[in-house]
Amino acid sequence: MSELKDIGITTRKEDDFSEWYTQVVTKAGLIDYSPVKGFIVLKPYGYRIWEIIKESLDKKLKESGHQNGFLPILIPESLLSKEKDHFKGFTPEVFWVTKAGDTILPDKLAVRPTSETLAYQIFSKWIMSYRDLPLKINFWNSALRAEIKSTKPFIRNSEFLWQEGHTVHENQQEAEEEVLLILNYYHSIIENFLAIPTLKGIKSEREKFVGALYTNTLESLMPDGKALQMATSHNLGQNFSKPFEIRFLGRDSKQYFAWQTSWGISWRLIGALIMIHGDNKGLILPPKIAPIQVVIVPIFKKKDRAIVIEESKKLFAELNSFDLRITVDDREEYTAGWKFNDWEIKGVPLRINIGLRDINNNNLEIVRRDTGEKMSIKRKDCINSLHVYLDQIQKSLFEKAKIIQNNNIVKITNYDEMKKLLNEKGGFILADWCEKEECENNIKIETGADIRLIPFEKYPSDNKCIYCNENSKKTVIFAKAY
RNA sequence: GGGGUUGUGGUCUAGUUUGGUAGGAUACCAGCCUCGGGCGCUGGGGACCGUCGGUUCAAAUCCGGCCAACCCCA
Structure with a gap:
């Protein structure tokens, strides 16, 4: 590769x-x-x-x-x-x-x-x-x-x-x-x-x-x-x-x-x-935001081309009547393998592979962009399966991102520890702050991080400003920012 | 704000040290092909070498300005 x-x-x-x-x-x-x-x-x-x-x-x-x-x-x-x-x-x-x-x-x-x-x-x-x-x-x-x-x-x-x-x-x-x-x-x-x-x-x-x-x-x-x-x-x-x-x-x-x-x-x-x-193959788009949610890729040898293209278009017409953003990739100049990679870079959530094999068996192969998983489904179940998988992808992308974010919200009570963490891996740092702009400025100068937000969600306070140790009632989130 | 790297057909690049007007891969076009993970074969077209200026008989190559992209640090 x-x-x-x-x-x-x-x-x-x-x-x-x-x-x-x-x-x-x-x-x-x-x-x-x-x-x-x-x-x-x-x-x-x-x-x-x-x-x-x-x-x-x-x-x-x-x-x-x-x-x-x-x-x-x-x-x-x-x-x-x-x-x-x-x-x-x-x-x-x-x-x-x-x-x-x-x-x-x-x-x-x-x-x-x-x-x-x-x-x-x-x-x-x-x-x-x-x-x-x-x-x-x-x-x-x-x-x-x-x-x-x-x-x-x-x-x-x-x-x-x-x-x-x-x-x-x-x-x-x-x-x-x-x-x-x-x-x-x-x-x-x-x-x-x-x-x-x-x-x-x-x-x-x-x-x-x-x-x-x-x-x-x-x-x-x-x-x-x-x-x-x-x-x-x-x-x-x-x-x-x-x-x-x-x-x-x-x-x-x-x-x-x-x-x-x-x-x-x-x-x-x-x-x-x-x-x-995104991942190492390119973009991954959540279904609700994807310009193309499903791409149909016909796979054929030359002699079967007409049949497979026709079946693909029929499938497209069927699916297109539902509320889906869908396209069929009937470009002649590219091989199926090339198209797979192309749509993966573009992050299309679901791909349907359809070849003579599938047509004869009344099957379709569905491939998930987020996991790479390939599933063989019955042709008649297609629309249901698409909705189920699109839903799953949408949810699973969020869940995955949520876990990562949660793992990187870290409560810190010691300033040196905060500096170290910011230097090594960044993340959202929960720390107490006395509300003085001076402390905020100094932290920014010394660590490069600023207060991204004072969260609506209440976090337990340890009552001491991370910088000056004076009284604090606010737990805020520091981070380096774009 | 400070530092660094880079710029050559659409894309990736060789050539720059040591000056003599550019080579490949891929993409593109035509035709074949056994198209289930970036197929293969044959032939073909495509370059003001980022830009402006300087040096020189001669500049992609040397020198300077400018433009743009990327990376790191504040």
């Missing part, structure tokens, strides 16, 4: 994780590189994964009264700088448009790093009274943040696809409910569709979204021991409504500043998907 060097994945996940990731992303046909640093091209197969994520979230958002809109990509500097913390946080990575043709623009324009400021300037015009609230709008777009140094497809790019939701409410409680509702949507999609276990919590002051009151987050652990932020949902309080003057006439005929939220997920989720589930 090792002489098949430059066709398949040539590095093992456990030997060189970074190199493995790069190979899977390109060889599975998800992306290509663009000529501009930090920008990637999403190929149809990769884009389809994003579409499926998008469709599943979009449905939930619409069901709960959110509407989609579209905002332009350019934001005047004066607007971007209106909320001071926000501006300071984003300005180092903003792309600026300074010319229109040969004309130098008198006021430079920011290419959106995120749309709060633009959206809220507009919202202030739309909102007059409590009758205009709540306003719940979502934007499926891209955001641009200059990544000068290190980039990684899906994980760190200068432009990324995402959605940003922005809501405006009458009171704080409604904003709080919104932020949690969305966090739960994200949680459900990530665990039930992407089959990635993820932890819910809140960000520390240091790590929260600049300009927010607080930031809720979902964090997952990658196989190399680093954390990846999967989603964020911010309660903005009145921090933006004041500078942007989003005021409304209340039910008591008095003027109030509105309460706001913003939230987003990005194509980073695709990066997580690859890292968590």
Whole structure:
């Protein structure tokens, strides 16, 4: 097998994780590189994964009264700088448009790093009274943040696809409910569709979204021991409504500043998907997110070609009437063996092998991508078996990932031990923290790890800050992060 | 932010030390074939050697700038 060097994945996940990731992303046909640093091209197969994520979230958002809109990509500097913390946080990575043709623009324009400021300037015009609230709008777009140094497809790019939701409410409680509702949507999609276990919590002051009151987050652990932020949902309080003057006439005929939220997920989720589930043969996609859930591969000698292709197409037509994403690989130019490998790199969860042998016996061979298991089934049981196996794969991918994540959440009470663990294998480190930013900063400097989240789940506290030994009531999760 | 590696048909690469205009594999196209794990055979097409400049009679090769990708560390 090792002489098949430059066709398949040539590095093992456990030997060189970074190199493995790069190979899977390109060889599975998800992306290509663009000529501009930090920008990637999403190929149809990769884009389809994003579409499926998008469709599943979009449905939930619409069901709960959110509407989609579209905002332009350019934001005047004066607007971007209106909320001071926000501006300071984003300005180092903003792309600026300074010319229109040969004309130098008198006021430079920011290419959106995120749309709060633009959206809220507009919202202030739309909102007059409590009758205009709540306003719940979502934007499926891209955001641009200059990544000068290190980039990684899906994980760190200068432009990324995402959605940003922005809501405006009458009171704080409604904003709080919104932020949690969305966090739960994200949680459900990530665990039930992407089959990635993820932890819910809140960000520390240091790590929260600049300009927010607080930031809720979902964090997952990658196989190399680093954390990846999967989603964020911010309660903005009145921090933006004041500078942007989003005021409304209340039910008591008095003027109030509105309460706001913003939230987003990005194509980073695709990066997580690859890292968590992939193996040394390539991608493994959970059925619910797979652009192709089942591939039919006809196997034939030339003289039998017509029969086998015809049977394959008949099978395809039958199965296609069910709610399945399915395709038949009738390409003549490749051998069956070649196709097996091809679909394995692409991570298609189930493959049906059909040859003359199977046709004569009224059988089909089903192969699971995640385990490699081959099963012979009766042709008439096909649709049932497919559903059963797809279900099993979806569950088993999640369970496997869950066990790994749980094994790597480690309670630590000794700082040296923490440093050692972070250095050797990483992981989620449960430790107590006194809530002083100084300790948080020092830990970051000395270990490279920061507080990924203050988990909603309560863990037993040992009442002493891991760094300064002073009183603590909070157990938080530290990790190195992407 | 600091350091390192790399760039040659679509892909992987030889050639660079010691300058003389590029060779292979794979992929592609045509035709055969016994297509159940990246088959085999015959023939064919495809290269501004990342880019810009310098040195030279002559540059993939030497020198410099730039662009891009990858890796490690903060």
